Amino acid sequence: MNDLWLWLFGLVALISLAVFLFPMISLFPKPALAPKKLELPPKQLPAEEMAEEISPVLPQRVQEEILLPHHYGVSRLVAVAKDPRWLYAYWEVSATTQQEFIKKYGQDEWHNSRPVLRVYDVTGLNESNSLTGHSFQEIYIDPFADNWFIQVGQPERSFILELGRLLTNGIYVRLLISNKVSTPRDSISPRLDENWMWLEGLYPNPSNWCYGTSSGMLAGREEQNKN
Template sequence: MDHSNTPNTYKLPESYGETKIVLVARDPNCLFAYWEISGIETRRFIDELGIEFWQKSSPALKVKNLSNGSNFIIVINDYANNWYIHVDNINSFYEVEYGRKISERFFIPIVSSNYVLTPSNSVSSSASCYFMDYRNFSKSGLEKESRYIYEMLDMESYYKNIGISSMEFAFNSKFEQCFGISSLELFGKE
């Protein structure tokens, strides 16, 4: 019997050989980024720009507030693979680029992250709740006839489990706030 993949002996790899950066909004004023820069990407940088640029530059994160067009750079070290980033603007879209800072004015990006929206730091002024009919939910998503959302203005309605938290419908212009499904009821638990 092969025990090499049992929970007690399996070890996660230190790297996956990918060039990737992922950004997550931890709270209204803090983002978290983690990344991996492959050796191939490092060699490509050196081949295209020269070893001098690599040696004279510093690894850095360029934090871009896409909502107001501002940005700032955080100089990091060569050993870091994640970073907590303090931001001042709530309800703003952010993106982070990992790259090399050549001088005070020059930054060369290597990889860009996904976009994230920092949440609000206060209670919502909207008392609306949105409910979705998920009885026709399948592996491919909601059936066409079930893709409508019920708006319930009464917070103390007979619906006790909101069950809505995904960004699936976030860009539907009909609703100010639209969410997908995450209720335990989907999994047969009531």
């Protein structure tokens, strides 16, 4: 009997607690949920227009004119002065020149011979004996190279280059001859222009020298007229 009274008392307490708390819960409304962000469809880029801006489609004729060929089919050796102590050379050995070499010396010699650059110092020499030179140096180059930097170490000198091949028996065969090139000086020119005068000769009195002012110039002219 006592247990029944306890159960009834507990049930009444729970009901009273619920009745007391329900008004308090209703005073605090639930926070409103943020509206769900609308998903916009992905922006469609004009693929063809963008491609034309980055890499415009040119007519075939224009593309052929823009592209520079790696070879021109002309045998030549060109030398230029890089600075007072260095030269730069570039060359091309055409198929015709190569076939002439193979016809005379054989296919094996073309593959087994060593390409050589000869640098002749021809300062003050005329064209008739320029290839004898005061002296020359040999530079063994890479078989696949078509340009080379050459250290001559001599300012104000003239040079002519040769491109050849050194055969397996030690014979040197010349293929190409370059233009004549001269290295510039590595100092200030000693020449003075006679059209210009020193300021001391025009205005002997330093107090009358003009440094960008008209008054000084007039004073200098007056001093010159007095003299």
